[in-house]
Amino acid sequence: MVELLSLFLNSVFAGNILLAYFLGMCSFVAVSKNIETAVGLGFAVIFVLTVTTPVNWLIFHGLLSPGALAWAGLPDVDLSFLKLIIFISVIAAMVQAIEIIIDRFSASLYAGLGIFLPLIAVNCAILGGSLFMVERNLTFIESVVFGFGAGVGWMLAIVAMAAARIKLRYADLPSGLEGFAITMIVTGLMAMAFMLFSGITM
Amino acid sequence: MKLTRTKAFKTFAGPAWYENPINMQMLGICSALAVTVQLKTAFVMTLAMTFVVSLSNLIISLLRNVIPGNIRIIVELAVIASLVILADEFLRAYYFEISKLLSVFVGLIITNCIILGRAEGFALSNPPHLAFVDGLGNGVGYGSVLMSVALIRELFGSGSIFGYTVVPERLYAAGYEDMGLMLLAPAAFIIIGLMAWLQKYLVNSRK
Numbered sequence: 001m002v003e004l005l006s007l008f009l010n011s012v013f014a015g016n017i018l019l020a021y022f023l024g025m026c027s028f029v030a031v032s033k034n035i036e037t038a039v040g041l042g043f044a045v046i047f048v049l050t051v052t053t054p055v056n057w058l059i060f061h062g063l064l065s066p067g068a069l070a071w072a073g074l075p076d077v078d079l080s081f082l083k084l085i086i087f088i089s090v091i092a093a094m095v096q097a098i099e100i101i102i103d104r105f106s107a108s109l110y111a112g113l114g115i116f117l118p119l120i121a122v123n124c125a126i127l128g129g130s131l132f133m134v135e136r137n138l139t140f141i142e143s144v145v146f147g148f149g150a151g152v153g154w155m156l157a158i159v160a161m162a163a164a165r166i167k168l169r170y171a172d173l174p175s176g177l178e179g180f181a182i183t184m185i186v187t188g189l190m191a192m193a194f195m196l197f198s199g200i201t202m
Numbered sequence: 203m204k205l206t207r208t209k210a211f212k213t214f215a216g217p218a219w220y221e222n223p224i225n226m227q228m229l230g231i232c233s234a235l236a237v238t239v240q241l242k243t244a245f246v247m248t249l250a251m252t253f254v255v256s257l258s259n260l261i262i263s264l265l266r267n268v269i270p271g272n273i274r275i276i277v278e279l280a281v282i283a284s285l286v287i288l289a290d291e292f293l294r295a296y297y298f299e300i301s302k303l304l305s306v307f308v309g310l311i312i313t314n315c316i317i318l319g320r321a322e323g324f325a326l327s328n329p330p331h332l333a334f335v336d337g338l339g340n341g342v343g344y345g346s347v348l349m350s351v352a353l354i355r356e357l358f359g360s361g362s363i364f365g366y367t368v369v370p371e372r373l374y375a376a377g378y379e380d381m382g383l384m385l386l387a388p389a390a391f392i393i394i395g396l397m398a399w400l401q402k403y404l405v406n407s408r409k
Contacts, residue, residue, distance in 0.1 A: 131306035176402035184395030
């Protein structure tokens with residue numbers, strides 16, 4: 001239990017998927033202009049990550065990893081090179097599902113997210129979550145906690161960024177610095193702050 | 203006709219400088235930040251990325267008249283994913299050390315917005331040779347940012363270029379120290395931010 005809690009805290013703060021591993025930057029920069037859509041996209045990312053990471057865990061360990069097909073009489077088969085294409089298909093299917101759900105329950109959020117909802121499918125944070133899950137040899141339960149924690153960390157970062165950018169709107173910045181450049185610099189400062197959590201262990 | 207006036211050259215120069223995918227269009231930033239601690243990884247990543255984006259552009263442009271509109275994203279992803287798997291397996295077979303250093307980021311080329319963006323926005327509506335050149339241009343634009351960030355980070359962070367120490371021993375003896383912050387995540391964000399500022403300023407002042 002304590003390990004799971006510390007895994008969760010680590011994936012939210014010190015190992016933040018956005019601020020420490022740079023994943024999910026495109027939508028982070030593009031959707032952090034106002035808080036409402038940032039929160040909406042944050043919840044969508046949490047949901048997709050929490051579902052796809054464990055689902056991909058089952059598929060990877062049940063079908064793809066070396067020796068996983070021993071039950072079918074094929075103990076030497078190693079299909080792990082297929083993981084990229086399988087993971088991305090699972091993610092695309094999940095995103096399609098969440099698109100339908102959001103459209104059904106909150107049309108205004110659906111309109112606000114616009115093109116960025118389908119683009120979650122190519123949000124590197126989601127695929128990155130699954131790939132990290134394989135690389136770090138997580139167990140099934142750990143993969144659930146990790147997926148959820150990574151999503152929460154991502155949402156925390158984008159909501160904080162949206163709040164900062166609302167203030168930045170009134171700043172008189174030099175030509176060229178406004179928009180992307182200042183967003184990156186502020187993100188850098190935020191990453192520095194999040195790094196301070198790295199000493200925490202449970 | 204001057205070389206710089208040809209359509210192919212414009213297709214190449216656009217993404218390589220004026221519409222630089224990272225600095226100007228804010229695409230494909232994730233990997234640009236993550237692999238720039240060393241020049242070596244940045245260089246390999248640039249090659250892998252250029253390979254995937256130019257070939258996926260070429261293939262999708264060749265197929266553009268036979269891909270049904272409503273399933274085009276799936277088709278594009280399938281093409282891209284196959285090329286990424288090729289690059290990933292190639293690196294793992296011949297350059298295992300570097301592929302370890304790049305960890306998940308070669309796989310993440312699939313989700314690099316530049317590639318899907320170019321496939322959607324350019325390859326689907328242009329002939330194959332232009333699509334290929336556009337892919338090369340994007341690779342060069344992406345690579346130039348990656349290499350410059352990596353150069354700054356490696357030079358100031360570990361005092362070396364491509365793994366060779368360049369900061370003289372005498373400087374260290376005189377009290378110079380490598381800047382540890384350069385190797386950490388925040389430095390990457392800040393350097394990219396400053397570079398985007400510089401490039402936007404240069405492009406805008408030329409107009």
